[in-house]
Amino acid sequence: MQDNNVLKIAYDIATITREKIGMIEKIMQQTEILTLNARIEAARAGSSGAAFSVVAQEMGRVSGGISEIARDFRHQVEQHTESIETAGTSMVNDFRGQRFTDIALNAVEIIDRNLFERSCDVRWWATDSAMVDAVAEPSTARCDYASLRLATILRSYTVYLDLWVVDTKGNIITSGRPDRYPGVKGKNVADTAWFKRAMKTTDGDAFVVSDVEQNSLLDDASVATYATAIRAGGKSNGAVTGVLGIFFDWTPQAKAVVEGVGLTQEERALSRIMLLDSDYRIIADTQQQAVGSRYPLQRKNEVRGYYQDEGRLVSFAETPGYETYRGLGWLGVVEYCLDDASMKRSV
Template sequence: MVSTQEKNLNVSVLMNELKQENSKMEGVMQNIKDISMKSNILALNSGIEAARAGEAGRAFSVVAKEIKKFAQDCLDSSKASESIIKSIQTKANNIIALRTVDIAFDTIDKIDRNLFERNCDVQAWATFDAIKECLIQPTPASKKTAEAFMKNIYKIYEVYFDLFVVDLSGEILVAAQNQSQVGRNMSDREWFQETVKTNDVYVTDMYYSSVVEGHTMGYSSPVRNDAGEVIGVFTTRFNWEYIYDIIDRVQTDEKSKLYAINSEGYVIASKDRTEILKTKLTHLKAVQNILSGRETRGYTIEDNQIFAYSLTEGYNAYKGKGWSVIVAETI
């Protein structure tokens, strides 16, 4: 079964081929135009010579007039054809742009669905008895049980750098992998404060973590006792490399570029890894449209390129972080 991205790529390829044929047709029409101009000049010269010949050149004068009329008709048809060709090219560009918008939407939707699952993970794991018990009764035995549970999660899911249990004072009680983090205090971290204050899941933006030595997102959920009171925080560190599984599978033309950007316009995902959190795309009108709230989906044509864009819509309970996907295609 052909995927949406494959269909869009195939349409874009066909449209580009159509535009190339159109360009060749432009060359043909230019040749016809040149021939018409030369015929017109020939007819003019022939008319002059016929006039000089007097009565003997009258018949040739009639032929010269017909040649001139033919040349003018060709020239008029050539101009009409050029207008049609330009219209076809414009429509082809619009079709490519609309298909490219579909690619941008499809990509951000896949990212949202992946991150929605991470949102569900942290909430579900925060309800497990092993996690609650090590916060209610933080004994060596209860911590060991929680650690074993978390290590098992880590192995099964594979998409996390680490998992932590944090008590209400902000101290890390248990870690799935990096045991050197146990005992560190996180009470000054925004994710900890917001999770406890709102009694709800808190999701960070994508950032580089020196602790896990990689780009990550933090998902934090309150851990509650049977009375519904917050007794601590369960927090995960998602391995951002798994988002590239989505990015790298997007089928685009070799010259095309694809970016995921955050709410400030910084590139957070791209096939070119050197741009991450370094390149800012706010100079593009497409990005300005998104960040200003003027449009959530569409395209612009800038510097002979189509810039298609789609703002996150989130997925179910996961509202998204204001990110967008931009696809640039040369026209």
């Protein structure tokens, strides 16, 4: 950071100036001692030392004047150095805050662009004839064929844990990974929010998405669930005949996003990158152990911004959504440790 380099130069100049003033003051102290000794010797010499006494007095006056100038200079340097440090630190932190706010926005935009693609996937696959036929007539043959089609999709789209076809009563009639998750088929999900909302979608262009949550049928993995209605004949305005639910494998994808932001090596050592849901629950964190807890974000309805709190610089940005995906009010957050940064700077 160029501004940080300029500030470091200012600190270095101030330090050097203090050292040189200290050296001047030390020399003046030695000069004053010599002047005092000269006066004593002149007094002992009597009238023959009178001229030398005058020189000694003049040396004392000059020495005192230089010492006064040095003290005044030190005082002014201290004042200006404090002002430089205050202004410089504020300037650097403002620069950091703006930069980290941009990084926070970038992180949440990356994940939302990824999730926009998931909304496209679910609407597309819900029109697949295998899904449409399976819910229209859930025979063993049709459900098995739909499962094969879902398995083919999963081999190409590795970001999903599983895909489910559900009838209008909430019964899972087939899935894409019956070997990996054998307990899925036959389970009823009628009470889940994503199923209820998908059943109420108005047409084939509509979809629903749920915040990240653990799914017990998928070994308690954290997933982002997308769903839409399967419609008669695969038509956008067809009657609702079932629901397609797709489950985005959240943990590895989110980890890749927060760990892949563009930070310098020093910034990365002092920073923590997070994604929060609309309730400020941590859903991704480079420190990992805090996932699921609520982050104490100090925000006053701002879409983005930054602030200092207990030695930390906290920058945040709310998702703007992406194309037809409006987002869920998630935020990217960068927490930067100012105390450690100051310590590194002074080393």
